[in-house]
Amino acid sequence: MRKAFINTLVELSERDERILLVAVDLGYTVVEPYQKAFPGRFVNPGVCEQNAVAMATGLAEAGFIPFVYSIAPFATARPYEFIRNGPALHQSAVRMVGVGGGFEYGPAGPTHFGIDDVGLMRLLTGTTIVTPADAAQAQSALRATWDLQGPVYYRLGKDDTYELPGLEGAFKLGSAQCLREGKDVCLISLGALARESEDACLVLEADGVQAGHILISSVEPFPAEMVIDKIAGVSLVVVAEAHVQAGGIGERIGTIIAENGLSCKLLRCNAGREWDGRSGSNMYCLERDGLTGTAIAAAIKDTLQSKNA
Amino acid sequence: MNYRRESQRDIRRLVLQMAYDAGVGHIGSALSVADILLALYEDVLNIPSPDDGERDRFVLSKGHAALALYAILHMRGWISAEDLQTYCGDNSTLGVHPDQVIDGVDFSTGSLGHGLSMAAGSALAARMQDSSRRVYALISDAECNAGSVWEAAMFCAHQELSNITAIIDCNGQQALGYTRDVLDLQPLASRWQSFGWHVEEVDGHDIDALSAAFAALTGTTQPRVVIANTVLGSGVSFMERLVHWHYWPMNQEQFKQALEEISGGET
Numbered sequence: 001m002r003k004a005f006i007n008t009l010v011e012l013s014e015r016d017e018r019i020l021l022v023a024v025d026l027g028y029t030v031v032e033p034y035q036k037a038f039p040g041r042f043v044n045p046g047v048c049e050q051n052a053v054a055m056a057t058g059l060a061e062a063g064f065i066p067f068v069y070s071i072a073p074f075a076t077a078r079p080y081e082f083i084r085n086g087p088a089l090h091q092s093a094v095r096m097v098g099v100g101g102g103f104e105y106g107p108a109g110p111t112h113f114g115i116d117d118v119g120l121m122r123l124l125t126g127t128t129i130v131t132p133a134d135a136a137q138a139q140s141a142l143r144a145t146w147d148l149q150g151p152v153y154y155r156l157g158k159d160d161t162y163e164l165p166g167l168e169g170a171f172k173l174g175s176a177q178c179l180r181e182g183k184d185v186c187l188i189s190l191g192a193l194a195r196e197s198e199d200a201c202l203v204l205e206a207d208g209v210q211a212g213h214i215l216i217s218s219v220e221p222f223p224a225e226m227v228i229d230k231i232a233g234v235s236l237v238v239v240a241e242a243h244v245q246a247g248g249i250g251e252r253i254g255t256i257i258a259e260n261g262l263s264c265k266l267l268r269c270n271a272g273r274e275w276d277g278r279s280g281s282n283m284y285c286l287e288r289d290g291l292t293g294t295a296i297a298a299a300i301k302d303t304l305q306s307k308n309a
Numbered sequence: 310m311n312y313r314r315e316s317q318r319d320i321r322r323l324v325l326q327m328a329y330d331a332g333v334g335h336i337g338s339a340l341s342v343a344d345i346l347l348a349l350y351e352d353v354l355n356i357p358s359p360d361d362g363e364r365d366r367f368v369l370s371k372g373h374a375a376l377a378l379y380a381i382l383h384m385r386g387w388i389s390a391e392d393l394q395t396y397c398g399d400n401s402t403l404g405v406h407p408d409q410v411i412d413g414v415d416f417s418t419g420s421l422g423h424g425l426s427m428a429a430g431s432a433l434a435a436r437m438q439d440s441s442r443r444v445y446a447l448i449s450d451a452e453c454n455a456g457s458v459w460e461a462a463m464f465c466a467h468q469e470l471s472n473i474t475a476i477i478d479c480n481g482q483q484a485l486g487y488t489r490d491v492l493d494l495q496p497l498a499s500r501w502q503s504f505g506w507h508v509e510e511v512d513g514h515d516i517d518a519l520s521a522a523f524a525a526l527t528g529t530t531q532p533r534v535v536i537a538n539t540v541l542g543s544g545v546s547f548m549e550r551l552v553h554w555h556y557w558p559m560n561q562e563q564f565k566q567a568l569e570e571i572s573g574g575e576t
Binding site: 041054055089 | 362409416417418419420423426427428429430431432433435437438457460461463464
């Protein structure tokens, strides 16, 4: 996803000279194509995320569109107040690019987990939040949003080879993608975790449960109407996200259900179990937090059984 | 205080009037930077109009001195007398800290340690756009407590941003005491020097000296910092160097006395 994103950024930069890449001393083997193509428009300010974001605010005031690239927590939590008082307050065209949403930096440990980034960005009014599910969607999402007037946060993954079945790179700002229809349960996934949710749907299908699946890649603006339309009449709505409950899309969907008086049960599958000091691969972390396809399917079946009991 | 310019009296009168009418403080900080702003806006900054893309940029990183900024923007004709009277009122754009919705304010500030980095981006942008415009950031001495200031300092020096000037309002005081007691900044000049900046120290109330320091080119690739030695509450004897006036508003009697002092008895 990240290489596809940078390659697309190179293409866009050939067309528009306002685009700059500010790589905050991260992105080895990823950002070099940009650096090579546009050495004068590539800035590495060193390990100083606050300065990078504020400096980008200054660049944007002069008409540039700077993309500030780092690992998800270092693109969001670390310089948070400078995003709040900079791009968010000024509504300037700064882009925060956070790589490794969820547990993609699992072995690096909790300092590198990207499990609260979306929630942090959701708190900043007027900030567009984009969470692509695969490389092709990262490219189309970038093409659809790079020149927005206000700030944008992109939550990217590292995997550049996986293709989410049925998606074919579709992206529309403010819209969700319906990946499958099903009457028994409606599964809603945040970005790249859709891969696990698709596996869950296959497990459920084998057990005779028909699950619909919706992908949320445009978190802000949130496709509320489309979600309402898809979950109306479904008795169980399941949200799966590699993100803590607070600030996640499960919280958003719970609010939509309550505010619209919808009659359904909500099951949330989130990251953020109590930290036990043990890290591991992305898959290890997803398993621990119950976010693999198998675990999501099992949680759904348990809930359906208890509902029917 | 013997003012060499009528405008030194005018800016102080406006600051005192706004603060008194609104019943708010930060008067000491505003008076501390009053002459720095006069030097910038009367002699140095090239700003044909606030929306001219090629204008010089100014960042009031110590946003709590906005009273003085509003006063000088009024003197330049960009804030009306009517708007000035709304200071700190309901539905006013003129709050305690400056917002970029105001004509003449390039960046919103208020959280210390933020402005110099934004100014660094402005300076880098000017160079990338092959523009001769210059960038000035006014920071407080206590603001140098913030690590982010030194991130920006390193960045500007490394990028050889000779088009940026940081101005330190060095009044030796901060919210809860003297800077030497809270978190000592000395040796301030050599610290900036060691970060790769060209350093000048001037009397922060001598407008001609300030203007000369701001306008000069370093002749090197170094960014420049002007340490302006100032007096908190400058011009009002009972405010000068008293931490109290970092925050406190004036009562009627104090306001009257302050006006008399800054007017040299000619109210």
